[in-house]
Amino acid sequence: MTYRLHYDLAATAVHDAMPPEASEQPTLVLADVCDDPFGHSIPYGEDDQIIRMVITDHVLAVIMIGDTLKRITVLQISYLG
Known part of the structure; x- marks a missing residue:
């Protein structure tokens, strides 16, 4: 199921x-x-x-995966230059 x-x-x-x-890259x-949260992200700690x-x-982005609501929340995004 696709996440929002x-x-x-x-x-x-x-x-x-x-x-x-x-x-464009992080977009x-x-x-x-959103289609495969665990296949396209890596553990944070x-x-x-x-x-x-x-x-x-x-870019480095920290995300939170919410299975209950099927939502990916971008908590932090850092531009690396």
Whole structure:
């Protein structure tokens, strides 16, 4: 089942401020995460199957996987340059 994507307000601001070529990568990867959260993310610290990371050439995003509501929440996004 496909998950819905939800951004924290601070993560939205960072993503919106990135250059277009940098913001495209996480947009595409996060779309893949919505279809297969565990196949397109890696554990963040201890693998609790809830908090995970998505890493691209320009971005590191911390996500939370909510199985009950089928929702992926972007908690933090960092532009790496």
